[in-house]
Amino acid sequence: MTNQVHSIDRRTFLKSTAAVSIAGLAGCQTLAGSGNQNVKLDPPENYEQLKNAELPYPIYGERFPEATVPSPFVETDISTRQFVGDRHVLLTFVYTRCGSVCPALTSNLVQVQADAAQRGYSDEVALLATTFDPEYDTAERLRDFGEGRGANLSADNWYFLRPDSEAQVEEVVVETFGHAFQKNPSEEGMMFLHNPLLILANKQGYVERSYTNKVPNASTVVEDVRSIVE
Amino acid sequence: MRRRELIAGLAGLSTIGGAGWYLQTKMSDAAGIDPVALQTIEAPGSSGEEVTVPAPGSVSLVTFFATWCHICEAEMEPLGEVAAAIDDSVQMVSVTNEPVGYSVTESEVRQWWRDHDGRWPVAVDADLELTELLDISGVPTMLVFDENNVVTWRNRGRASAETILDEIAAVRDGSARPLQQIDGESP
Numbered sequence A: 001m002t003n004q005v006h007s008i009d010r011r012t013f014l015k016s017t018a019a020v021s022i023a024g025l026a027g028c029q030t031l032a033g034s035g036n037q038n039v040k041l042d043p044p045e046n047y048e049q050l051k052n053a054e055l056p057y058p059i060y061g062e063r064f065p066e067a068t069v070p071s072p073f074v075e076t077d078i079s080t081r082q083f084v085g086d087r088h089v090l091l092t093f094v095y096t097r098c099g100s101v102c103p104a105l106t107s108n109l110v111q112v113q114a115d116a117a118q119r120g121y122s123d124e125v126a127l128l129a130t131t132f133d134p135e136y137d138t139a140e141r142l143r144d145f146g147e148g149r150g151a152n153l154s155a156d157n158w159y160f161l162r163p164d165s166e167a168q169v170e171e172v173v174v175e176t177f178g179h180a181f182q183k184n185p186s187e188e189g190m191m192f193l194h195n196p197l198l199i200l201a202n203k204q205g206y207v208e209r210s211y212t213n214k215v216p217n218a219s220t221v222v223e224d225v226r227s228i229v230e
Numbered sequence B: 001m002r003r004r005e006l007i008a009g010l011a012g013l014s015t016i017g018g019a020g021w022y023l024q025t026k027m028s029d030a031a032g033i034d035p036v037a038l039q040t041i042e043a044p045g046s047s048g049e050e051v052t053v054p055a056p057g058s059v060s061l062v063t064f065f066a067t068w069c070h071i072c073e074a075e076m077e078p079l080g081e082v083a084a085a086i087d088d089s090v091q092m093v094s095v096t097n098e099p100v101g102y103s104v105t106e107s108e109v110r111q112w113w114r115d116h117d118g119r120w121p122v123a124v125d126a127d128l129e130l131t132e133l134l135d136i137s138g139v140p141t142m143l144v145f146d147e148n149n150v151v152t153w154r155n156r157g158r159a160s161a162e163t164i165l166d167e168i169a170a171v172r173d174g175s176a177r178p179l180q181q182i183d184g185e186s187p
Helices: A003-033 A047-052 A101-119 A139-148 A166-176 A218-229 B003-018 B070-085 B106-115 B129-134 B161-172
Strands: A068-071 A076-079 A088-094 A125-131 A158-161 A181-183 A192-194 A197-201 A207-212 B022-024 B036-040 B050-053 B059-065 B090-096 B122-124 B141-145 B151-156 B179-181
Touching: A068 A158, A088 A101, A088 A218, A101 A125, A101 A218, A125 A139, A139 A158, A197 A218, A207 A218, A218 B129, B036 B090, B036 B129, B050 B090, B059 B070, B059 B161, B070 B090, B070 B161, B106 B122, B141 B161, B151 B161, B151 B179
Parallel strands: A088 A125, A125 A158, B059 B090, B090 B122
Antiparallel strands: A068 A076, A088 A197, A181 A192, A197 A207, B022 B179, B036 B050, B036 B122, B059 B141, B141 B151
């Protein structure tokens, strides 16, 4: 690319950033004005744009969706809303044959689990990793995948969610949480194409933040969790 | 909702500014980052003392890794070649941001380091300060900094020894340009 292109890109970007931050401020005031007490974090930076984009997944302030999915190792189904009143929830979507995004999403959950253990809020969070490849991702493979990245599966706050059929994957992952993925048509590379999605919901059952498009850095997630735990 | 619409929705999101990109700017526009003091692990090539990353006044090669990451394992060989080819004027350090002491012990990191023939400083970003500063969202991520702690190269995933050495040489011969992160990863 030439310098010319770079400078145009930059100007366009800066302009849109300015617009976003103004919109973001307005959104914040509106929320405060309407007395929305459901969320603790400030709206995401580009909230107005995200809201207008009518994205299929929750972004901020929405009621955390409900889905009930079998969970290996606890021998019971887990509802994404069963923690309402008790625990804040971090929910993500993975498959174990995934090369980089899923391990990074999972290690975000591990970082929060570690921070919770160190700061004594382990019983205030629930970490849910949902596979959208349940046929391959048996309980054992999920265990290896999680423990391989340092998850403590017996800490009473870590749950793998494993839909029992392709139909349930579609219903829970796609319909309920709006997480898009598709089988990679190419033989090469990753099995699935998907955008990272990590949702943080508070113990009142409302979405505080969705991290998407890129895997967030661990510090961002840990700090967001700390601020809603406090 | 139909899958295809969801995919379209996600593609739309990328275009409205959720994804960012990097810009190469004029040297004079760039400001270096404030270095962070990290504790190294006592291991081959690594003293166990505190190290300032990136080192002001030196070219630095910083590699973020995790002990669970297979690509990081594979990258240790080219990194070893780089270590053999550079002199003391380049700071080379690998950094794990895993919760050491929780999901992995310090002695496991030390063993991993030995097993993969590490022979340069290996440090822990214990409070995720450098991770946050550089917005490291995956491993391996490699960065080259110039003497003013300005990022001139950033790479997610594997890189050959030749590529890494070229990037270090580019800082030396003055052909490297600051890489300014605007928002997140490149599209």
